[in-house]
Amino acid sequence: xxxxxxxxxxxxxxxxxxxxxxxxxxxxxxxxxxxxxxxxxxxxxxxxxxxxxxxxxxxxxxxxxxxxxxxxxxxxxxxxxxxxxxxxxxxxxxxxxxxxxxxxxxxxxxxxxxxxxxxxxxxxxxxxxxxxxxxxxxxxxxxxxxxxxxxxx
Amino acid sequence: xxxxxxxxxxxxxxxxxxxxxxxxxxxxxxxxxxxxxxxxxxxxxxxxxxxxxxxxxxxxxxxxxxxxxxxxxxxxxxxxxxxxxxxxxxxxxxxxxxxxxxxxxxxxxxxxxxxxxxxxxxxxxxxxxxxxxxxxxxxxxxxxxxxxxxxxx
Amino acid sequence: xxxxxxxxxxxxxxxxxxxxxxxxxxxxxxxxxxxxxxxxxxxxxxxxxxxxxxxxxxxxxxxxxxxxxxxxxxxxxxxxxxxxxxxxxxxxxxxxxxxxxxxxxxxxxxxxxxxxxxxxxxxxxxxxxxxxxxxxxxxxxxxxxxxxxxxxx
Amino acid sequence: xxxxxxxxxxxxxxxxxxxxxxxxxxxxxxxxxxxxxxxxxxxxxxxxxxxxxxxxxxxxxxxxxxxxxxxxxxxxxxxxxxxxxxxxxxxxxxxxxxxxxxxxxxxxxxxxxxxxxxxxxxxxxxxxxxxxxxxxxxxxxxxxxxxxxxxxx
Numbered sequence: 001x002x003x004x005x006x007x008x009x010x011x012x013x014x015x016x017x018x019x020x021x022x023x024x025x026x027x028x029x030x031x032x033x034x035x036x037x038x039x040x041x042x043x044x045x046x047x048x049x050x051x052x053x054x055x056x057x058x059x060x061x062x063x064x065x066x067x068x069x070x071x072x073x074x075x076x077x078x079x080x081x082x083x084x085x086x087x088x089x090x091x092x093x094x095x096x097x098x099x100x101x102x103x104x105x106x107x108x109x110x111x112x113x114x115x116x117x118x119x120x121x122x123x124x125x126x127x128x129x130x131x132x133x134x135x136x137x138x139x140x141x142x143x144x145x146x147x148x149x150x151x152x153x
Numbered sequence: 154x155x156x157x158x159x160x161x162x163x164x165x166x167x168x169x170x171x172x173x174x175x176x177x178x179x180x181x182x183x184x185x186x187x188x189x190x191x192x193x194x195x196x197x198x199x200x201x202x203x204x205x206x207x208x209x210x211x212x213x214x215x216x217x218x219x220x221x222x223x224x225x226x227x228x229x230x231x232x233x234x235x236x237x238x239x240x241x242x243x244x245x246x247x248x249x250x251x252x253x254x255x256x257x258x259x260x261x262x263x264x265x266x267x268x269x270x271x272x273x274x275x276x277x278x279x280x281x282x283x284x285x286x287x288x289x290x291x292x293x294x295x296x297x298x299x300x301x302x303x304x305x306x
Numbered sequence: 307x308x309x310x311x312x313x314x315x316x317x318x319x320x321x322x323x324x325x326x327x328x329x330x331x332x333x334x335x336x337x338x339x340x341x342x343x344x345x346x347x348x349x350x351x352x353x354x355x356x357x358x359x360x361x362x363x364x365x366x367x368x369x370x371x372x373x374x375x376x377x378x379x380x381x382x383x384x385x386x387x388x389x390x391x392x393x394x395x396x397x398x399x400x401x402x403x404x405x406x407x408x409x410x411x412x413x414x415x416x417x418x419x420x421x422x423x424x425x426x427x428x429x430x431x432x433x434x435x436x437x438x439x440x441x442x443x444x445x446x447x448x449x450x451x452x453x454x455x456x457x458x459x
Numbered sequence: 460x461x462x463x464x465x466x467x468x469x470x471x472x473x474x475x476x477x478x479x480x481x482x483x484x485x486x487x488x489x490x491x492x493x494x495x496x497x498x499x500x501x502x503x504x505x506x507x508x509x510x511x512x513x514x515x516x517x518x519x520x521x522x523x524x525x526x527x528x529x530x531x532x533x534x535x536x537x538x539x540x541x542x543x544x545x546x547x548x549x550x551x552x553x554x555x556x557x558x559x560x561x562x563x564x565x566x567x568x569x570x571x572x573x574x575x576x577x578x579x580x581x582x583x584x585x586x587x588x589x590x591x592x593x594x595x596x597x598x599x600x601x602x603x604x605x606x607x608x609x610x611x612x
Binding site: 028029051056063066067069088089091092 | 179182220243
Binding site for chain 1: 551553555556570571578580593596598600
């Protein structure tokens, strides 16, 4: 969704994302894995599991949102200063189709980086065999936080 | 958030909510319990658990959203026709404070019911001992679906 | 929507809102007037006019949003430091009913004030004779900006 | 933002958009003009004017939203049945940069068309001389309405 290359503020951007991701209990609960980790772009992948479903057996909208929020948050973190942590201020998700599939890929992309505020977009795809389908889109606002006790990336 | 009593279309509204809730694998993953189930109003409660956290140990915004989305969806379902299922079209969440607490209560409230479209509001509270704090608000749009294969409430 | 009284940082909060409102060309185009101006709460009123309509003769959703955004923005400004200007980061509006009426009142309320980020809620009411009807709700995120050239409240 | 061509349900889709646009008093107030009108894609253009400004002289976020909402709504209308009218259910806008410019172009694009619900994305660009800058993005949910008194496209 973005064609302008972003500049990173630390060469350790990918390492920081992997470290932080490993500390998210929620990502382990989702069985989520990091895919692409590039400046301004992070993908998260996961498999369907009964523990992630709503009443019709599709992925729960909130679980789609959980993976999209992390993808967007980490996309933003790749561009932040080395001592910054990232917090989500708000996000909005549109569910375009039931999240029915064997696997899912959530793409987080920075639309506009900023010193304090970063805006991201996310897209969630359901994969069945070789087919993939767009099932949700997210708009997300992040804040870079520095110097707060108990908060590191 | 609403003072006008809503009319139900089936006396079995609470039973339907409990049945559907029991089929949501995601609610079991969250360790979530149904609290209040009244016409246009549903509360969901859960305890802090490491499997629900983001990297700072707070409840992951997506997990807050998962419980709020279910609370809003079931609040909407209480007012829908007996043969209707409920799907979330979109929601937006504002994170007002880190979701830090021992327990959490998510309140879903119908703002405007409709034959096809229902609009809800949700509020998430973090509880520590006897203190409670508003940590997130949600705006949510639901659609009542009838006659679709594989979708029941 | 909020029962905790907010503390102001300047006694000139109402004067600042009136001054800033008078500089908004958009408010004059809407024929909008300031109603309530209290700490964390601002109302804006306007009359129906053909220049504000969509194709069915109702108030255009964007015009409802324009007045709600100003009401929320000024509600936020009442609580900000004397040298701060207010910018809207994002807002979301749910249209609950066609905005049909003789007059309209848009209420902006601070939900959570902050040094950098303030979150507000807005409600738009359509008035016909003595009847009033909720037609839209808004969730809105504001940023306090200081020290930027060309931006004053 | 979309690469799959959409199918129209009436060859008069562009005529319907122009007719409806001409009935929007708000578009005249904005001095707005229709640009591109294609299946699933509508552009709206307008010039800066003092009557559209917020307190710093930039385009008011609500005026940006008004043009984006019409662009999205008409993008959706191009794909709807001949007897359908379009109503906005909700939209969310992220303001990425102050809307400062001589002219503006708002792009509305259908992301997912549907019999009842259509989801669109919008982007607003500020133009100064030959430079253009992305200043806002919108996510928007539309409903196709048929058979309601007093509502035609």
